[in-house]
Amino acid sequence: MEEGTQYDWGVNASLTDEFGNNINASDSISFNVADAPSLIDSYPDSKSGLVNPDLNISFDNEDDPVTVEFYDWESETLLNNASGVTGSYSYDTSNSGSFGGEAGQTYFWYVVIEDEATGATYNSSEALGNPWEFSTTDVLDANVNVVQGDRNLNPGSANFGPSEIKVQIGNSKDLDMGEAKFYIEGSQFESISPVPVDETISADITDDVAAEDSQFDWSVEVLEDGNEIGNYSGTFTTHVVSLDWVDESSEKIPAQFNMYHSDEDTAFNYGDDSYGLIGNTAKTSVSVALPSLGYGSDDCFRVTAENSAGESSDASPCKHYRACPAEAIACSSL
Structure with a gap:
């Protein structure tokens, strides 16, 4: 019988009573085969460096309770079961005995989900044709690649500028890892678990750093089953520059302002690679914390105005402002 299909069946009866009369009777009935729960997602599958990871599934059964x-x-051993489950379920394999607990092994698993009202069943191994799997490893040697974090960061007070340390963590086994702990001046401020291999993970500093124009030491520690398998230490600054200018555009045609930055005080030309666009705003006063701020020989900022008629010409001194050098920042009209 197929799920979600209606079937009809009936009974025909014929008999003779004690007086020799023939009696005929019939009846029919219809029934539907219920739909089984449908799987949405599962984890882990194929990549995991964790010993005793959690097995996770999510499914759709229209919020009707199921038994998982x-x-x-490999052994057809029942690891865990739970009833009255809706939507998703997670199982910690550290409670299963030996399954998932040995380093350097590959483990195979599957799930059976049964609708408690209808009895309709989903078996992932049968439906997918294969079990899910995860691998553990004896020793991982994690390497940390800093995407953002060893220069200037926004302590949370600036309107523009990144406020996150970003890293990618890899290893020779190409496996996900257990945990990454981030520290500022020796105090932990973020933890991420699990750690996806070679994917960018972020740690926001704004809840733990408030001081502007300061320098901080930071580090990240990578753990596997509680053991350190890699680390990195670096330094960031929190320089913030304030930019102010006067809006001289027509009230009938409001302008937005484009902010540009260069690491050195050079002539401004549109399309010149020496100046990078920071962003744009309708305000006439903003603060900026760029990654390169304080690392150039002469940080310079320029602002142009732009409306429906286009962007202001560099030849118009009223529309351009710059702030430099970085150690004594103040906006001045060109």
Whole structure:
């Protein structure tokens, strides 16, 4: 029988009573085979460096309760079961004995989900044709690549500028890792678990750093099953520059202002690579914390106005402002 299909069946009866009369009777009835729960997602599958990871599934059964059973595919051993589950379920394999607990092994698992009202069942191994798997490893040697974090960061007070340390963490086994702990001046301020291999992860500094124009030491520690497998230490600054200018555009044609930055005080030309666009704003006063601020020989900022008629010409001194050098920042009209 197929799920979601209606079937008809009936009974025909014929008999003779004690007086020799023939009696015929019939009846029919219809029934539907219920839809089984449908799987949405599962984790882990294929990549995991974790010993004793959590097995996670999410499914759709229209919020009707189900019974979930996790199995070791190789031994057909029931690892865990739970009833009255809706939407998703997670199982910690550290409670299963040996399954998932040995380093350097690959484990196979599947799940059976049964609708408690209809009895309709979903078996992931049968439906997908294969079990899910995850691998553990004896020793991981994690390497940390800093995407953002060893220069200037926004302590939270600036309107423009990144406020996150960003890293990518990899290893020779190409496996996900257990945990990454981030520290500022020796105090932990962020923890990320699990750590996806070679993907960018971020740690926002704004809740732990408030001081402007300061320097901070930071580090990240990578852990696997509680053991350190990699680390990195660096330094960032929190320089913030304030930019102010006068809006001389027509009230009938409001302008937005484009802010530009260069690491050195050179002539401004549109399309010149020496100046990078920071962003644009309708305000006439903003603060900026760029990654390169304080690392150039002569940080310079320029502002142009732009409306429906286009962007202001560099030849118009009323529309351009710059702030430099970085150690004594103040906006001045050109």
